[in-house]
Amino acid sequence: MSINQQDFTYVQTLVRQKAGIIIDDGKEYLIELRLKPVAIKNGYENVSGLVQKLKEHSRHNGTHEQVIEALTTNETSFFRDLHPFEVFKNVIVPELIEKNAATRTLKIWSAACSTGQEPYTIAMILRDSFPQLAHWNVSILATDLAGKVLDKARSGVFSQLEVNRGLPALMMVKYFDKQGDSWIIKEPLRKMIVFRQLNLLEHWSGMHTMDIIFIRNVLIYFDVEAKRSILKKVRELMKNDSFLLLGSTESLINVTTDFNNVRHDKTFCFKRKF
Amino acid sequence: MVRCQLVTVTPRRRERYGNHQLQLPDLLPEKERYMKAMVIDDSRAMRTILMQMLSEIGFDVSGAGDGKEALKLLEDCKECPDVALVDWYMPEMSGLDFVKKVREQSDFDKLQLMMVTSESEMARVVEALEAGANEFVMKPFTKDVVKEKLEILGIHAE
């Protein structure tokens, strides 16, 4: 049985309000496909039953969270698109090491970190190429909306399929242990990262200025107002020398003129305008 | 005068030049030179899969059934491949021995070697890297996995 129009609209509005995620009209099949397992897990025969429950408990509860998680895309990989991470290593970090020499601090934020491949990639590069940072105050904050992906990220446990994707063999050997079928991030690397839940659409509490902000492959899910309001807050966390990195297929054209882009070959980095 | 050569019709070439038997000038400008990959695997099925993937990614591909045959091909061929994808367990000469043999010869300094194997133990990965392999792909894999790993080696077929 396919989801009815009323239920579809309800779910569409719910994920838009809570997560800013746009599900286009006509994507009934997608909602049906993704929510069926959630319905069954919660003891309902079909998606209708689940939506009924959502409506009855409109205040925050576990079911809402499960529905939102089921409808967000968590696709990610180590060294995703590779080139931005080469720019990070060859341009961004060296430049910041020079500029921040007096304070010896480097603050990095991976917003929408999904299952952790992005912040772990950042940590591996820092460890591997910048031994001098051992004497610095380096922080990597990794946040996401979804508790489930954060739990996995925190655990640092990855499958063969996941380490096969984009992770250089040398990095695998240096920074992972293998236990059974799992590949586990080594403790010192795991300790470099603080994982925390944060909804990009809500008020950001406890955030400080950042040197590098990764917001990759998440803004694409939001409408233009949501993008603008997030980028406005991002801008406030940036200093003169801070960098912003988006996904390789994302741009700020028609969204905001608050940033200058600096191009390095095929990667665009953004700096705030003053 | 434009001299011509017959070339394999890869999907990408078909896209670029149309769907007919191709005659291309053999002095292709630098950017038009196709990257070359060699697949070394004793399983014909696996070889076919990998060769198909690589050709879709945009490589000129060749294949060999074991390390010995591959070495012979390498020694004979005028233009060395840019990368060889090497299985571990093969008759005649194992993938690991092939890697060691290739690394003994300075002629193949520029050849990148990528193990593609069902081996997935850390010790095997270390062994392969120490022998001189540049990358390591675990079976099963997808085209994206292969493509990403080749990009790590700085090999972009497009």
Ligand SMILES: C[S@@+](CC[C@H](N)C(=O)[O-])C[C@H]1O[C@@H](n2cnc3c(N)ncnc32)[C@H](O)[C@@H]1O
């Ligand atoms: C496709 S993943 C991108 C992961 C990683 N940044 C990358 O580029 O590989 C998108 C992530 O955004 C998260 N997300 C979706 N809406 C969000 C929101 N409103 N606030 C924070 N994170 C959100 C999802 O949970 C998901 O993990």
